[in-house]
Amino acid sequence: MSRKPIVAYQGIAGAYSHLACTNALPDHEPMPCQSFEDMLAAVQEGEADRAMVPVENSVAGRVADIHHLLPESGLFIVGEYFQRVNHMLLGLPGTRLDELKEVRAHPQGLAQCRKLIKRLGLKRVNHADNAGAAHEVAALGDKSVAAIASSLAAGIYGLEILEDSVEDAEHNTTRFLVMARQGVMPPVANGPCITTMVFQVRSVPAALYKALGGFATNGINLTKLESYIIDGSFSAAQFYIDAEGHQDDPAMQNALDELRFFCPKGKVRILGTYPASPFRTGGGEREA
Numbered sequence: 001m002s003r004k005p006i007v008a009y010q011g012i013a014g015a016y017s018h019l020a021c022t023n024a025l026p027d028h029e030p031m032p033c034q035s036f037e038d039m040l041a042a043v044q045e046g047e048a049d050r051a052m053v054p055v056e057n058s059v060a061g062r063v064a065d066i067h068h069l070l071p072e073s074g075l076f077i078v079g080e081y082f083q084r085v086n087h088m089l090l091g092l093p094g095t096r097l098d099e100l101k102e103v104r105a106h107p108q109g110l111a112q113c114r115k116l117i118k119r120l121g122l123k124r125v126n127h128a129d130n131a132g133a134a135h136e137v138a139a140l141g142d143k144s145v146a147a148i149a150s151s152l153a154a155g156i157y158g159l160e161i162l163e164d165s166v167e168d169a170e171h172n173t174t175r176f177l178v179m180a181r182q183g184v185m186p187p188v189a190n191g192p193c194i195t196t197m198v199f200q201v202r203s204v205p206a207a208l209y210k211a212l213g214g215f216a217t218n219g220i221n222l223t224k225l226e227s228y229i230i231d232g233s234f235s236a237a238q239f240y241i242d243a244e245g246h247q248d249d250p251a252m253q254n255a256l257d258e259l260r261f262f263c264p265k266g267k268v269r270i271l272g273t274y275p276a277s278p279f280r281t282g283g284g285e286r287e288a
Helices: 016-024 036-044 066-073 107-111 114-120 130-140 151-157 207-217 250-261
Strands: 006-010 029-033 050-057 076-084 088-091 102-105 123-126 145-149 160-163 173-180 193-199 222-229 237-244 268-275
Touching: 006 016, 006 036, 016 029, 016 050, 016 076, 016 151, 016 173, 029 036, 036 050, 036 066, 036 173, 050 066, 066 173, 066 222, 066 268, 088 130, 088 151, 102 107, 102 130, 107 114, 107 123, 107 145, 130 145, 130 151, 145 151, 151 160, 207 222, 207 250, 250 268
Parallel strands: 006 029, 006 050, 076 268, 102 123, 102 145
Antiparallel strands: 050 173, 076 173, 088 145, 088 160, 193 237, 193 268, 222 237
16 A cells, blocks of 8 residues: 655644644645754655745744755745644643743744733743644643643643634734655646746846846746845855746746846756645635
8 A cells, every 4th residue: 555645844743834734735644853954854865745844924034044945955846835823822721811820932932922921921931842832831730831832732732722813913824835856847827826946146236137137028026036145155145036927938938048148057946836825816725
């Protein structure tokens, strides 16, 4: 019998990445990994079929380090998924709110729930991750200690949801990229697509302006453009782009030709063309 496909994620059981795996790829078995490097290596080495990679959050911004790892991984983006982050205040079963004295979570989780923490007058205790904080609270057996984590973590660690949706910002959402060893190219006329690429430009004045001109003249919308330092040099940068469109569309081909003209040879790399999530147009999510 063939094994069930596996999707790797960074974190422990109950993490929001775990929740994204169960929602986006319900036919896959989630596999926890200690680090982003371990998660990507699991796919590279064939231990997992997919990786669920968080790249940005609507509140916290870009996920640190991940854009350095994506081009080096040799993997391809085959989908995207937007996971709504609903923070829950978790405690031991039967705990009353007036019994709580401290709350544990990742620093970002704590920062995203300031109003709740202030209202209850709780001491903030930083933890490496939210799901780990939930695990720790369950193991402590102390009703004065709570955690901020997902509803999935509550079920896994036997905790009670004392208050739900306790985050300050209702739009708190994390975008994930689904990555695989082989690219999966959707048909050109099969609906909206996103093409993601990284590139370096020649070190001459207005090089970036000229390189991006092809997208403008060909009517291609860029939904994301970021730069980051490479090779430890403050004079060399790599750029990351999400562009609306299929890489085989004539307009995209023209834009890519112009981009390559202003970049050193071999310094434009397409990481994947994949279906655009309905979340982008307010249509809800889909299975990636």
